[in-house]
Structure formats: structure tokens, C-alpha cells
Amino acid sequence: xxxxxxxxxxxxxxxxxxxxxxxxxxxxxxxxxxxxxxxxxxxxxxxxxxxxxxxxxxxxxxxxxxxxxxxxxxxxxxxxxxxxxxxxxxxxxxxxxxxxxxxxxxxxxxxxxxxxxxxxxxxxxxxxxxxxxxxxxxxxxxxxxxxxxxxxxxxxxxxxxxxxxxxxxxxxxxxxxxxxxxxxxxxxxxxxxxxxxxxxxxxxxxxxxxxxxxxxxxxxxxxxxxxxxxxxxxxxxxxxxxxxxxxxxxxxxxxxxxxxxxxxxxxxxxxxxxxxxxxxxxxxxxxxxxxxxxxxxxxxxxxxxxxxxxxxxxxxxxxxxxxxxxxxxxxxxxxxxxxxxxxxxxxxxxxxxxxxxxxxxxxxxxxxxxxxxxxxxxxxxxxxxxxxxxxxxxxxxxxxxxxxxxxxxxxxxxxxxxxxxxxxxxxxxxxxxxxxxxxxxxxxxxxxxxxxxxxxxxxxxxxxxxxxxxxxxxxxxxxxxxxxxxx
Ligand SMILES: O=C(O)C(=O)C[C@]1(C(=O)O)C=C[C@@H](O)C=C1
Numbered sequence: 001x002x003x004x005x006x007x008x009x010x011x012x013x014x015x016x017x018x019x020x021x022x023x024x025x026x027x028x029x030x031x032x033x034x035x036x037x038x039x040x041x042x043x044x045x046x047x048x049x050x051x052x053x054x055x056x057x058x059x060x061x062x063x064x065x066x067x068x069x070x071x072x073x074x075x076x077x078x079x080x081x082x083x084x085x086x087x088x089x090x091x092x093x094x095x096x097x098x099x100x101x102x103x104x105x106x107x108x109x110x111x112x113x114x115x116x117x118x119x120x121x122x123x124x125x126x127x128x129x130x131x132x133x134x135x136x137x138x139x140x141x142x143x144x145x146x147x148x149x150x151x152x153x154x155x156x157x158x159x160x161x162x163x164x165x166x167x168x169x170x171x172x173x174x175x176x177x178x179x180x181x182x183x184x185x186x187x188x189x190x191x192x193x194x195x196x197x198x199x200x201x202x203x204x205x206x207x208x209x210x211x212x213x214x215x216x217x218x219x220x221x222x223x224x225x226x227x228x229x230x231x232x233x234x235x236x237x238x239x240x241x242x243x244x245x246x247x248x249x250x251x252x253x254x255x256x257x258x259x260x261x262x263x264x265x266x267x268x269x270x271x272x273x274x275x276x277x278x279x280x281x282x283x284x285x286x287x288x289x290x291x292x293x294x295x296x297x298x299x300x301x302x303x304x305x306x307x308x309x310x311x312x313x314x315x316x317x318x319x320x321x322x323x324x325x326x327x328x329x330x331x332x333x334x335x336x337x338x339x340x341x342x343x344x345x346x347x348x349x350x351x352x353x354x355x356x357x358x359x360x361x362x363x364x365x366x367x368x369x370x371x372x373x374x375x376x377x378x379x380x381x382x383x384x385x386x387x388x389x390x391x392x393x394x395x396x397x398x399x400x401x402x403x404x405x406x407x408x409x410x411x412x413x414x415x416x417x418x419x420x421x422x423x424x425x426x427x428x429x430x431x432x433x434x435x436x437x438x439x440x441x442x443x444x445x446x447x448x449x450x451x452x453x454x455x456x457x458x459x460x461x462x463x464x465x466x467x468x469x470x471x472x473x474x475x476x477x478x479x480x481x482x483x484x485x486x487x
Pocket of ligand 1: 422474
């Protein structure tokens with residue numbers, strides 16, 4: 001029952017981010033239509049778009065902290081209502097001042113959604129934060145689908161506002177689903193119930209250090225992506241003298257890399273890889289790839305590196321960083337999400353301004369700033385890893401436990417595969433009217449264990465384990481026989 005509820009909860013939350021992905025580009029994708037409707041130049045539309053950033057910057061910290069106090073569901077629902085007002089309002093308004101207000105509202109909606117959703121996913125049992133990584137995939141899907149919808153609508157000469165309304169209606173339907181769903185228990189409430197004490201004071205220095213490092217990482221991980229996506233196409237045409245098409249394709253390659261990276265990181269986290277190590281390795285690779293992009297001078301190498309850079313910089317490492325951050329301050333996950341993304345918004349606000357100025361000197365210089373950002377990100381990760389050891393004080397057998405986690409992962413996968421094979425044997429035995437029990441075959445299996453396991457005591461244990469497995473297989477086969485189906 002609980003699993004079913006959580007499955008629906010996850011679906012609703014991912015659908016929100018699909019809509020949010022659309023929200024991120026719906027204004028830029030409709031700039032001409034909006035400027036006509038508002039009777040303003042394109043520059044005004046661009047100014048209105050910046051309102052989203054302002055809303056985000058100011059709302060993250062406040063909403064994140066409040067989400068710890070008043071619960072995740074309330075904030076997600078509020079975010080959805082605000083987003084709906086944004087979409088429907090944008091469709092109808094003809095006044096750019098109202099549009100600016102709506103854009104700020106969209107920024108606040110974004111913060112409310114993030115402040116509620118990221119902590120919720122961290123509070124879902126047994127997820128290891130991997131669910132948060134898929135948020136990125138849902139957003140990319142939204143960003144992929146929206147231009148197609150707009151293109152189709154333009155082909156049939158439809159009114160631009162219809163897409164805004166359609167997205168708003170999806171949100172309302174999703175909100176009706178959300179209201180009926182239960183959320184996992186919040187960490188703070190759990191902690192209170194168990195009367196858990198806070199971290200020891202003597203490690204508070206390291207905790208403050210970590211807090212700062214991870215905040216900087218919130219900035220640098222976002223800056224790394226923003227700078228690349230903003231400038232790579234121009235860098236391709238102006239510096240590498242690539243054709244327009246090939247230069248635009250650099251960004252598509254980066255997006256493909258990003259989605260691939262999300263899937264890769266999702267799988268790796270499920271296999272209990274150390275998240276901090278993963279973030280550090282990915283950032284180290286981003287640094288090397290940026291070096292190649294800036295200094296190889298070869299458009300083919302730059303294309304390949306853009307694809308790989310999508311994996312390492314935009315495959316969800318930012319979200320993994322946030323997961324680590326949240327797990328260090330379990331009672332303040334909402335607040336932490338707020339702070340982390342405030343730094344991210346600061347990057348999306350400052351990087352275009354800084355690089356805009358630098359671009360007047362040279363485009364090569366602009367891209368080299370990303371090399372420095374990648375290096376800083378990598379250094380933050382290394383320092384973070386070091387500080388975590390001080391704060392976490394991991395058990396001396398933590399490394400072994402991680403290895404055991406990986407082994408268990410494979411044992412379970414292999415066991416499932418074995419059960420599927422014995423079920424197939426069961427069906428064939430039924431067709432040929434053979435007995436389920438095959439003592440000779442079981443003896444062969446036991447003899448192999450005799451040969452393979454040198455230690456006599458372990459050998460006996462292995463045999464017992466195997467007998468249990470075989471018994472389970474036989475039960476399955478008997479079930480096939482009796483019911484004509486697989487249990
Ligand atoms: O090999 C078979 O005949 C099977 O049905 C598989 C299996 C097993 O689990 O390995 C199960 C039952 C038999 O008694 C022997 C072996």
C-alpha cells in the first residue's frame with residue numbers, strides 16, 4: 001500500500017518537473033509573440049524573463065526554512081498553484097508590468113517546488129537520494145517536448161496562449177492527484193520522536209567548513225553549466241570557425257550527454273557508490289574536458305568533449321552535491337535545499353553579467369573562465385571529502401560495508417536471474433511431464449560446491465544456502481504445475 005502511494009507520489013512530483021522544464025523555456029520560446037501582445041520591444045521581454053531569477057533568488061532561503069517547519073506537501077501544492085497562476089496569467093496579460101510580476105511568481109513557485117520536493121525525495125526510504133537525480137531527467141524531457149508542442153501549434157496557426165493554458169491545466173490535474181497522496185515522515189519529526197541529539201560540538205568547526213564548501217559548490221556547479229550553455233555555440237562559430245549548424249549541435253551533444261549522465265549517475269547511486277567520491281571524480285573530469293575544449297583548437301575533439309562534458313557537468317552532479325549536503329544536516333533539509341539553490345540562482349544571475357563583460361575582450365577568455373570554475377568545483381569537492389571524514393567520523397569498517405553492499409547488489413540480481421531460469425525449466429518439465437525434483441542434478445550442484453569451497457565449515461554453510469535456493473526453485477516449479485502460472 002505504502003509502495004503504491006509512493007509510486008504515485010513520485011509520478012506526481014516528476015510530472016511537476018516536466019512542467020517546470022517547460023516553464024524554464026516557455027518565455028524564451030515565445031519572445032516574438034509576447035512582445036507583440038505586450039506592444040513592447042524584445043529587450044523588454046528579456047527584462048521580464050529576468051524576473052524569474054529575481055523571484056528565485058529571494059524566495060529560496062525563506063521557503064526552504066519554512067518547508068522544514070510547515071511540511072513538504074503544503075509547499076509543493078503552493079508552488080503548483082503559483083505556477084498555474086503564472087501560466088494562465090501569462091496567456092492573457094497584455095501588460096508587461098503584470099507579466100514581470102508573474103515572472104517573479106514563477107521564480108517563487110520554482111523555489112517552493114524545490115524546497116518541498118528535494119527533501120521529500122531524500123526522506124523516501126532506501127532511495128539513497130537517487131530519486132532526486134531523475135528530477136533533472138524530467139526537466140530535460142519538458143524542455144525537449146515544449147518546442148515540439150509550440151512548433152505544432154504554430155503549424156496549425158494556433159494562438160500562442162493555448163500552450164500556456166494546456167500546461168496550466170496539466171498542473172491543476174496534477175494538484176488534484178497530489179492532495180490525496182501521503183508524504184513520507186519528515187526527518188525532523190522522526191528525530192524529535194527518537195530524542196536524537198545534535199552533532200557533537202567539537203566537530204562544529206568542520207561542519208561550518210562543510211556548510212561553506214557545499215554552498216560554494218551550489219554556485220560553482222551551476223556556474224559551470226550556465227557558462228557553457230550560454231557561450232559554447234558562439235565559441236564554435238567565432239573561435240573554432242565551425243558552421244552554424246555544427247556549432248548549434250554542440251549544445252545538442254551536451255544535452256544528450258546530460259541525459260545519459262543522469263541515467264548513469266542514477267544507476268551508480270543505486271549501486272551504493274560513495275556520492276561524494278562520485279561528485280569529485282565527475283568534477284575532475286569536467287576540468288580535464290574543459291581544458292581540451294579551450295586548448296585543443298580542434299572542432300571534432302571539442303564536439304566529443306561537449307558530449308562528455310554534458311555527462312560530467314550536467315548529469316545531475318549538482319543534485320548529488322545537494323543530496324550530500326542534505327544528509328549532513330538531516331533536520332534542516334528544506335533550509336539546506338534553499339541555501340544551495342540560492343547560490344545556484346546567484347550563479348545564473350551573475351555569470352551572464354560577468355561573462356558578458358569579458359566577451360568584449362575575447363570569447364576564448366570567457367570559456368577559460370569555465371576551466372577555472374571547474375577547477376574550483378573540483379577543489380571544493382576534495383576539501384568537502386576531507387571535511388566529511390571529520391564530521392561523519394565513519395565507522396572503521398565503512399569501506400568494507402560499501403563493498404558488501406555492492407556484492408549484495410550482484411547476489412540479488414544473480415539470484416533473481418537464477419529463479420527466472422529455474423521457472424523456465426519448470427515450464428519445460430511440465431510440457432515434457434518430468435518430475436520437478438531431480439536428485440542427480442542437485443548432487444552435481446553440491447559436488448561443485450565441494451570442489452569450489454576449500455574451507456570445510458564455509459562449505460557446509462554454502463551447501464545449506466544452496467539447498468534453500470533450490471527448495472525455493474522447486475516450490476516455484478510446483479506452483480507452475482498446480483496453477484499453470486508463476487508465483
Ligand atoms: O536443473 C533443474 O532441473 C532444475 O529444475 C533446477 C534446480 C535448481 O534450482 O538448480 C531445481 C530443482 C531440481 O531438483 C534441480 C535443480
